[in-house]
Amino acid sequence: TAELAWTPAWDRADGDERARTLFAATFGDAPDGVWSAPGRVNLIGEHTDYNGGLALPIALPHRTYAAVRRRGDDVVRLVSAQEPSGVREVRLADAVPGAVEGWAAYVVGVAWALREAGHDVGGFDVAIDSCVPFGAGLSSSAALEASVAVALDALFAAGLAGDVVDGAATDDAGRSTLAGLCVRAENEMAGAPTGGMDQAASLRARADHALLLDCRDGRVRHVPFDLAAHGLALLVVDTRAPHSHVDGEYAQRRAACERAAGLLGVGTLREVADDPRGSADALERLAAADDGAVLVRRVRHVVDEIARVSAFVERLDAGDVTGVGPVMDASHASLRDDYEVSCRELDVAVDAARAAGALGARMTGGGFGGSAIALVPAGAVEDVASAVAAAFAAADLRAPAFAVAVAAPPAG
Numbered sequence: 349t350a351e352l353a354w355t356p357a358w359d360r361a362d363g364d365e366r367a368r369t370l371f372a373a374t375f376g377d378a379p380d381g382v383w384s385a386p387g388r389v390n391l392i393g394e395h396t397d398y399n400g401g402l403a404l405p406i407a408l409p410h411r412t413y414a415a416v417r418r419r420g421d422d423v424v425r426l427v428s429a430q431e432p433s434g435v436r437e438v439r440l441a442d443a444v445p446g447a448v449e450g451w452a453a454y455v456v457g458v459a460w461a462l463r464e465a466g467h468d469v470g471g472f473d474v475a476i477d478s479c480v481p482f483g484a485g486l487s488s489s490a491a492l493e494a495s496v497a498v499a500l501d502a503l504f505a506a507g508l509a510g511d512v513v514d515g516a517a518t519d520d521a522g523r524s525t526l527a528g529l530c531v532r533a534e535n536e537m538a539g540a541p542t543g544g545m546d547q548a549a550s551l552r553a554r555a556d557h558a559l560l561l562d563c564r565d566g567r568v569r570h571v572p573f574d575l576a577a578h579g580l581a582l583l584v585v586d587t588r589a590p591h592s593h594v595d596g597e598y599a600q601r602r603a604a605c606e607r608a609a610g611l612l613g614v615g616t617l618r619e620v621a622d623d624p625r626g627s628a629d630a631l632e633r634l635a636a637a638d639d640g641a642v643l644v645r646r647v648r649h650v651v652d653e654i655a656r657v658s659a660f661v662e663r664l665d666a667g668d669v670t671g672v673g674p675v676m677d678a679s680h681a682s683l684r685d686d687y688e689v690s691c692r693e694l695d696v697a698v699d700a701a702r703a704a705g706a707l708g709a710r711m712t713g714g715g716f717g718g719s720a721i722a723l724v725p726a727g728a729v730e731d732v733a734s735a736v737a738a739a740f741a742a743a744d745l746r747a748p749a750f751a752v753a754v755a756a757p758p759a760g
């Protein structure tokens with residue numbers, strides 16, 4: 349059998365050293381410091397964040413490292429080991445939405461959003477290196493924003509990020525604000541209409557816990573999540589599927605939810621989810637619209653998915669970790685059939701993982717490619733990964749990459 353491709357997380361000292369080395373080679377001298385932030389996997393609660401719903405991500409041990417040095421002017425110079433195009437240079441005075449192209453928008457966007465919020469952020473040099481896979485649904489974009497956000501918070505004394513002690517952030521309220529600024533950077537500067545779960549996970553998650561995020565009011569609860577203690581592991585399958593329509597499809601799903609909410613006279617679909625008696629009635633009313641058949645499926649996914657997050661957390665709270673498997677399976681079916689955001693690669697990954705003994709499996713992230721997750725007995729990780737790789741080969745798909753996810757510390 350062919351070798352499996354694993355994407356290991358760097359240890360912190362290694363990531364730190366890589367960013368420092370790139371900084372020194374690019375800008376000469378040493379940075380003021382290195383900050384880092386994790387990617388994430390969402391355990392359940394997909395396409396719920398922009399509907400005011402619930403989500404349950406964990407931070408990954410895979411992190412983006414930013415070596416940063418404060419400057420005395422308003423110039424930002426940036427370089428990334430993942431972007432071979434060399435050093436970019438942007439003046440903060442010119443950095444307005446639409447004016448910064450490509451990956452620099454995520455970095456400059458964070459400085460812009462902090463300035464918009466009244467913080468006195470000036471120019472800086474930054475060198476980025478990362479082991480978070482790009483565009484794999486594991487949120488390399490939020491990891492990039494959050495690594496820069498905690499760096500600028502420290503260097504320009506914004507006072508929002510606090511510290512991380514024993515894998516937990518000391519100032520969650522400040523980080524909630526910082527996450528909101530990262531969302532502004534991504535939405536307004538990078539032009540990606542993402543909903544906020546990714547930034548919350550990267551900045552507010554806690555080691556050994558899943559982050560129950562209520563996107564209606566931004567409140568969180570840390571739910572103990574230690575799979576190893578239950579003899580289990582979470583296998584991540586990066587399908588490496590090309591997903592060229594992802595932004596347009598994502599925007600269409602958001603628009604459908606907004607249209608449904610408008611027709612129902614509610615602010616967000618969360619209100620429908622919170623009223624189980626009214627939700628059957630709401631679906632019936634939507635069915636009468638021109639695009640009723642589609643709207644019913646979209647809303648049914650959102651309403652059911654929010655309920656599944658609660659069911660998942662109830663089982664974790666009860667110590668019934670294997671009991672979350674069927675909830676994951678139901679989430680995948682709903683994303684595939686009602687929300688229509690899965691794709692062949694994700695379905696092959698999920699089906700093959702289950703057939704090889706996974707207790708549950710689902711796509712994670714926005715869909716149309718990206719990654720799937722499977723809950724597997726700890727001793728079966730290699731076997732399940734091999735079975736998934738074999739299924740991809742048999743289906744003539746590009747070989748997937750694998751990682752093992754544990755709930756890791758937040759940005760710091």
Ligand code: ADP
Nearest residue numbers: 428430451478482483484485486487488489492
């Ligand atoms: P995901 O967040 O799922 O990985 P996105 O499309 O949201 O996928 O974000 C990927 C984009 O974020 C990249 O195309 C790039 O512009 C930017 N990005 C993420 N990580 C890095 C990095 N290490 N260096 C440079 N740009 C990055």
Ligand code: MG
Nearest residue numbers: 487488489490
């Ligand atoms: Mg992203």
